[in-house]
Amino acid sequence: xxxxxxxxxxxxxxAMSLVFISASGYYVLNKHKFEKVYPVIIGMATGSPPFKCxxxxxxxxxxxxxxxxxxxxVLERIYGNxxxxxxxxxxxxxxxxxxxxxxxxxxxxxxxxxxxxxxRLEKFKEVAIPxxxxxxxxxxxxxxxxxxxxxxxxxxxxxxxxxxGLDCEIIKRLxxxxxxxxxxxxxxxxxxxxxxxxxxxxxxxxxxxxLALMLCVEISSVHTTFDDNINDAILHAIFGDGCxxxxxxxxxxSSAPKGTLAIVDxxxxxxxxxxxxxxxxINPNGITCTLSKFLPKYIAKNMxxxxxxxxxxxxxxxxxxxxxxxxxxxxxxxxEAQIGLDLTDEQCADSWAVLEEYGNMLSPSVMFVLSRVFxxxxxxxxxxxxxxxxxxxxxxxxGVGAEGIMLRRIS
Numbered sequence: 001x002x003x004x005x006x007x008x009x010x011x012x013x014x015a016m017s018l019v020f021i022s023a024s025g026y027y028v029l030n031k032h033k034f035e036k037v038y039p040v041i042i043g044m045a046t047g048s049p050p051f052k053c054x055x056x057x058x059x060x061x062x063x064x065x066x067x068x069x070x071x072x073x074v075l076e077r078i079y080g081n082x083x084x085x086x087x088x089x090x091x092x093x094x095x096x097x098x099x100x101x102x103x104x105x106x107x108x109x110x111x112x113x114x115x116x117x118x119x120r121l122e123k124f125k126e127v128a129i130p131x132x133x134x135x136x137x138x139x140x141x142x143x144x145x146x147x148x149x150x151x152x153x154x155x156x157x158x159x160x161x162x163x164x165g166l167d168c169e170i171i172k173r174l175x176x177x178x179x180x181x182x183x184x185x186x187x188x189x190x191x192x193x194x195x196x197x198x199x200x201x202x203x204x205x206x207x208x209x210x211l212a213l214m215l216c217v218e219i220s221s222v223h224t225t226f227d228d229n230i231n232d233a234i235l236h237a238i239f240g241d242g243c244x245x246x247x248x249x250x251x252x253x254s255s256a257p258k259g260t261l262a263i264v265d266x267x268x269x270x271x272x273x274x275x276x277x278x279x280x281x282i283n284p285n286g287i288t289c290t291l292s293k294f295l296p297k298y299i300a301k302n303m304x305x306x307x308x309x310x311x312x313x314x315x316x317x318x319x320x321x322x323x324x325x326x327x328x329x330x331x332x333x334x335x336e337a338q339i340g341l342d343l344t345d346e347q348c349a350d351s352w353a354v355l356e357e358y359g360n361m362l363s364p365s366v367m368f369v370l371s372r373v374f375x376x377x378x379x380x381x382x383x384x385x386x387x388x389x390x391x392x393x394x395x396x397x398x399g400v401g402a403e404g405i406m407l408r409r410i411s
Contacts, residue, residue, distance in 0.1 A: 021206075025037065025205065026205040026206060026208070026250075028208050028250075028252060035252035035253060035254060035255075036252060036253070037204075037205045037208045037250045037251070037252060038205075038250070038251060038252070038253075038256075038262035038263065038264055038410055039197075039200065039201035039204050039205060039248050039249070039250060039262060039263040040248065040249050040250070040251045040256055040260055040261075040262045040263070041246045041247070041248055041261075041263070041370075041374070042142075042143045042145075042211075042247050042248070042249045043139040043140060043141070043142035043143025043144075043145070043245075043246060043247035044139055044142065044244070044245070044246040044247075044367070044370070044371055044374060045135050045136075045138030045139040045142060045244070045245050045246075045371075046135065046242070046243070046244045046245075046364065046367060046368050046371050047131060047134060047135035047138065047242070047243045047244070048088035048241070048242055048243075048358065049088050049089060049090035049127065049131055049219075049241050049242075050088075050090075050103075051088065051089045051090070051091065051092050051094070051095050051098055051103075052086055052087075052088055052095070053086060053087050053088070053089055053094045053095050054085065054086050055079050055080075055082065055084050055085055055086065055087075055237075056079075057094060057095055058079065058087065058094050058236065058237070059075060059076060059079040059237075061093070061094050061111075062075055062079075062226065062233065062236055062237075063075055064111050065111050065112075065113065065226035066110075066111060066112065066226075067112070067113065067225070067226030067227055067228050067232070068226050068228060068232075068233065069228055070228050071228060071229070071230065071232075071233045074230075074233070075233060075237075078233055078234060078237050079237045081331065082237050082238055082330070082331055082359075083331045083352070083355060083356060084237070084238060084355060084356060084359045085356050085357065086356075086357055086358075086359075087239075087240030087241075087358060087359035088240055088241055088242065088358060089221040089240065089241050090127035090128070090131065090219050090221055090222070090241045091103070091105075091106040091107075091123070091127065091221050091222060092104075092105060092106075093105050093106050093107050093221070093224075094221070106123055106222065107224070111226075113224055113225050113226050114285060115285070115286070116284060116285070117282060117283065117284055117285060117286050117287070120222045120223055120286050120287075121160060121161060121162055121222075122162075123219075123222045124159060124160035124162070124219050124222050125160065125162050125166075127219055127222070128157070128160055128166060128217050128219050128243075129166065129169045129170075129173070131217060131243050132155075132166055132170060132215055132217040132243050132245075133169070133170055133173045133174060135215070135217075135243045135244065135245045136170060136174060136213060136215055136245045137174065138245070139213070139245035139246055139247050140174075140213070140247060142247075143211075143247040143249075145211065145247065147174040147175055147176045148175070148176060148177055149211055150176055150177070150180055150211050150212070150213045150247070151177070151180060151181060151203075151207065151210040151211060151212070152180065152181045152182075152183075152199075152200060152203040152204070152207075152210065152211070152212035152213070153167055153170065153171070153176070153180050153181065153182045153183070153212075153213050153215075154182075154183045154184075154185065154196045154199050154200050154212065154213070154214040154215065155167045155170065155182070155183075155184050155185070155215050155217075156184075156185045156186075156188075156192045156193060156195070156196040156214070156215060156216040156217070156363050157185075157186060157192075157216070157217050157218060157363070158186055158187050158188065158189050158192055158218060158280065158287070158362055158363065159218045159219050159220055159222070159223060159287055159362065160217070160218075160219060161186060161282070165184055166215075166217065167182045167184060170215070181203070183199050185199070187280050187398070188363070188397045188398070188403075189278055189280060189289070189362060189363070189396070189397050189398050190278075190327055190329055190360070190362050190363060190365060190366075190395045190396050190397065191327070191363070191394075191395035191396055191397035191401060191402075191403040192216065192362070192363035192395075192397070193214075193216050193244070193363045193364065193366055193367055193395065194266065194268070194366075194393075194394070194395055194397075194403035194404060194405060195397075195403065196214045196215075196216060196363070197214060197248075197263065197266065197405050198266050199214075200212035200213075200214040200248045201248065201263055201266065201405075204248050204249055204250035205250055207250065208250035208251075209250075210250075211247055211248065211249050212247070212248045212249075213245065213246075213247055213248075214245065214246050214248060215243070215244070215245045216243065216244045216245070216362075216363040216364040216367060217242075217243040217364070218241060218242060218243075218361055218362040218363055218364060219241045220235075220239040220240065220241060220361075220362065221239075221240075221241050222286075223286040223287045223288070224236060224286075225285055225286055225288070231290055231291060234291065234330075235289060235291070238329075238330045238359050238360045239289075239359060239360050239361070239362070240358050240359035240360065240361050241361060242358055242361030242364040242365070242368065243364055244363075244364035244367035244368060244371070246367065248263075251410075252410075253410045253411050254411075256410055256411040257411065258381070258411050259377070259381040259386075259387055259409060259411065260409065260410055260411045261374070261377060261387075261388060261391070261407045261408065261409055261410075262407065262408060262409075262410045263405050263406070263407055264314075264406050264407070264408040264410070265310070265314065265405070265406040266403075266404065266405045266406070267306070267310040267403075267404050267405075267406070268401060268402065268403045268404070269302070269305070269306045269401065269402050270399050270400075270401045271298055271302045271306075271399065271400050271401065271402065274294075274295075274298040274302075274399065274400040275399065275400075276292045276294070277291070277292045277294065277295045277298050277396075277398075277399070277400035278290075278291060278292070278295065278396065278397070278398040278399070278400055279398055280398055295332075295333075295400065296332040296333060296335070296336040297336065298400050299333060299336045299337055299340060299396065299400070299402075300336035300337070300339045300340040301340065302340070302400075302402065303336075303337055303340030303341050303402070304340055304341060306394075306402040306404075307341060307392065307394075307404075310392075310404070310406070314406070316390070318341065318342070320390055321390055321391060321392055322388050322389055322390055322391065323350075323373050323388050323390075323391035323392075324341075324343060324347050324348055324351075324391065324392055324393075325350065325351065325366055325369040325370050325373060325391060325392065325393035325394070326338075326343075326348050326351040326366075326369070326394065327351070327365055327366050327369075327394060327395035327396060328351040328352070328354045328355035328358075328360060328365050328366075328368075328369060329360045329365065329395070329396065330355070330360055331355070333360075333396070334348055334351050334352060334355065350369045350372045350373060351369050353372065354368045354369050354372070363395075365395070366393050366394070366395045369393070370393055373388065373391065376388075387409070388407075388409065389408065389409045390406070390407070390408050390409070391406070391407045391408075392404055392405075392406055392407075393405050393407065
């Protein structure tokens, strides 16, 4: 058999199979024909730290903080309008009655919330490691594999910068191969899961016989401050802690189980004139986030320009999409995304449900939404129903950037 090789097509002998790369993707030789390789989520898990905090409990803590003096008259309105009922935190400070000898209060008793950033990062490490390892094992078990089968590890966080990092602890505690390939993603904010997917996806497409594990963990609670301004009041009203993990494999239409939703594309766009929309910084008193009052409008204005050309290059339009995983970044974020894309509350019901129960967990948030979609899809398939055919998931990064993945049924 002869092949014409040019700069657009590259053949690779890999794991006793033949893979070629073209402008349209990676292909693998399967039963005497080449089939396109797609990233497929074969195991997914989400997890929360132990301290569930009702919004009225969080409000009570904010009202006592000396740093909120001028904000007190508006705090109840901010918390009450958030459409958040509860959140989960890795420290007991916002539910102080749950503190114990094993889980002591983290912040000073004077309610100043003044803690050096290095102490905050040490606390992040202490509480994040057991959570991320537990959630990772759940995803691995759902995929029916062993930790040693993972060849690529992607760890995502914007709230914890430590070295050695979480990746080293995960490898050690899960007894993964010491030769596993590692990538760390930080400071991409709420959209960081999408960057994680992109790296894991590229790996399994190029190495279709191998598996990737992508993890997102955010512990915003250890960076709480109460400066006397509206931004800090909003941050404490919406952010929560959480973790999500997924195992990703490279599969083809013929090798994937019936009904498989694959990640068929990813897309990113850095919006113009929106640099102030989301900004992150590391300060002596912790990692901080500043949200512009114009952020919701930036999202509403740019969503159609982000989604429509993306769908068009696949010969699709918004009516082709039967599920939307919109980042549950806050009430205004979901509302303005709906306005920009002409979506209903029903179409964004999963995003609203995650926001109500968990708040904005940064990078894991959209994976919590996807886990609900995948659970419903599996249930439909088990009942002999078709389930979903096409969906979009997207989040927002500093810049402001819109980042997303397209999932489509391939079998």
